[in-house]
Amino acid sequence: MNLSLLVILPFLTSLVVLLCRGFKQVRAVAATGAALQVGLGLALLCFYWNQRVSGNTGLMLFQEDHVWYAPLQIHYHTGVDGISVAMILLTSLIVLAGVLVSWNIEKLSKEFFFLLLLLSVGAYGFFISLDLFTLFFFLELAVIPKFMLIVIWGSGNKEYSAMKLVLMLMAGSALVFVGLTGIYFHSATADGMHSFDLLRIAQMNIPVETQKLFFPFIFIGFGIFAALFPFHTWVPDGHSSAPTAASMFLAGISMKLGGYGCLRVATFLLPAAAHYYSGIIVLLSAIAILYGAFATMMQTDLKYINAYSSISHCGFVLLGIGMLTKTAITGAVMQMVSHGLMTALFFACIGMIYDRTHTRTVAKLGGLLKVMPFISTAFVLAGLCSLGLPGLSGFVAEVTVFMGSWEHADGFYRWATIAACSSIVVTAVYILRAVGQAIMGPVGQDHFRSLKDAGWNERLAVTILVIGIVAVGVAPFWLNNLIAPASEAILHTSEAIMHR
């Protein structure tokens, strides 16, 4: 399968959107494009599965390699493993759901969908890149559309939030850049040239001291995207000011860029340093998990609740990566998928509630189940997924992370795992409290009674995300079988190099 289609399709859709006349044409084109993306994602899954079943054990499948800047050995090199396939599928689902919940945006609709689709170009390109330059190119490509989306269509203190978000993320990518140049100049191929190629660098033995020097740059850089403590402060502001679809993107995809980058670049290319720093990573993620959970308890705004809980949940991703065991890394990737779907559903529901009631404050809501049963049920489902109810994706992912973490026999890691586990109790507290106050109970204000439940587009968006969550929760094996070989390959390659 030609992976470049994943980049070309959303890009072409965004161009067609610009040529459209009228708001109905624009959204029809955007929705068609997004639906085609899901089709591509599913097709990719099938083709990938087919290759694996028929015995193709290559590290990366569907590779495509073109020279881009010959004098600097920059290539356009793409390929996917199980982790990338899972991320691509996640992205396509969230894009479709995001387009559907933005169905009624009439203010500058052309620009809105253009930027949304441009964002997805960046995400897909990032997930398929096997060349560090291309990877960095797509990473930065996905930053500015976020700024525009928040600044133009956002709410609240949007100018501040947008600027904070974009500056912090760009600082992250600036650190990544330093790390990349460091890797580039310490990579020497057989012909004495430097290389940006992920697979080639992974086979090289970069000196341990160099790894230790550049690992923090790359890990913190990507960590800022993934809300690594203490660089998580853009998350609450950015998420709460963004329009619904942009929040879904930010939490569902953008934060995953960080987790994926930590895994694919930092851990994969600099294995010795990953072992060296793993204690610090685990410590910081455990703090993020607990801090995020406790901070969520104090929030009164639904969007802030979800934003802070995202910090906590993304902590599990980094915890799993820091543990460096096969199960933990698999769990981390599953958590990325699960959190992406769950948080997108959450933000979609919050957006729908806000559109109708014009408030996001928990205390002013109440009894929504009586007036809008569909949205409320979806909200409760997202909440239950967040607190890890068996049968939904959150449970599967978190249990996998914990099991993988427990494989680490060292005392410190066990204590960190225990601390992280205890956050689940806190999660239950804030989720159940929010559900209890906003959804259950007597109807908060009289005018709520006249509000309508979800429209067809919103129902469709919710259904897509719920199917994803349940599919992972009820039958986790397909996702596990997709990811586990890839995470084993990452660890295996790096250990083989270290023992050389």
Added chain:
Amino acid sequence: MPKDFFVLMKAELLVTLLLIIILLLKIGNKKQGNGFLLQIINLLLLVNLVAGFFCNRPGSLFGGSFHTDHLLVLEKNMLSLGTLIISLQAYDWLLQHKHVAEFYMLLLSTLLGMFFMISSGNLLLFFVGLELSTIPLAALVNFDLDKRLSSEAAIKFILSSAFSSGLLLFGISMLYGTTGTLDFAVLAEQLNGSPLQLFAFVLLLAAFAFKISVVPFHLWTADVYQGAPVAVTSYLSVVSKAAILFVLVPVLYIVFRSQGNTWYNIIYLLSILTMVIGNLFALRQQNMKRFLAFSSIAQMGFILIGISGQSEAGGTSVVYFVLIYIFSNLGAFGVVALMSTQAGKENVNDYRGLYKTNPLLTWVLAISLFSLAGIPPTAGFFGKFFLLLAGADKGNYGLITVAVLNMVVSLYYYLRIVKVMFMEQNGQPVERIQTGMPAKMALVICIGGVLITGLASGAYQYIYSLIAG
């Protein structure tokens, strides 16, 4: 006269010919308005640019004091391109102006000076070219004849230029005193790093730093940029700086090659100073021209990093970045020029809500600013990436870290403008700006360049092949 005189000096002769034609047009044409004259001149500039791509041969004349090769031809073409774009952008402004022919005669004189300067193989010819390119510029800065600020800017410009020329001459005389030669090639062999030669080098570098406004020699920049007519400001910030950079690189790489370690440290410190101070001052500017002045100072800091790489990739990245810089900075200046001449607005706050009335212009300015900030997929991303990559070759990761953090800071002020244009509501946004065909063409060229030069790797590879040979 050598046989291939006409081929080797083709670019210079063409510009001289243009000068004469314009002079004759001025004398012969009393009745027709400015529009006719401007169209002819723009056509001639286009012919000049196109002719630059044909019949090129490397070689040297006058005992080595004038030389040309494919790289120099490319650089001259880049300068011609910049001049053409600026001329198109200035169309609307010049339509109202009384002295069109004079404007172009001065402009082309500076271009001629730059051509001689970058082709020079000898310090003396270099100095002559530099002066020829500077003195008419001072007159151009004063071209808004009825504005006080414009005259003030011209005085500031001529004084600082004269001072830097003095430094340059002092440096040249000391180099001559210690080595007994003015020829670049001979000079490169004779340099032994004696204190007097290092002093001469510092003076030389200071003169260069003045011209490309590197901190701490940047103090004239903002005032002159603000006072000068926009067309001249863009010429100053793009074409004139580009020409100096095209000389600076070979002077450092070839003439002072033996002193590489010494000048590396100087360039490295200057680049940090330039980036940091340029950025800090750009943060709070309210006037668009002053803002672009400080932003262009900061850009010079990044270019110095590329120069500090001391490699083929370094030289390539500088020339490549200059090409991108021509497109992106002229794109930004094009919109600023329209706002300034058509609506009379120069402040950042006047751009509030511009998207409502002028969506296309807003996109042009936004994309140009993204390119200046180094955001993909614009060419600026590639340009900055390659500059920093070339600089990182030296293993000085502290410098690279400072540079990328400066890029983040610069993003703040570029995005501030974008934000103002897209979101902020205003009681009276600027009315829809009517643009003539030439200005539109100029903006299309700029945006096309910004979008294509990076994604298509051809330009970089071509420049690299010229430099690496």
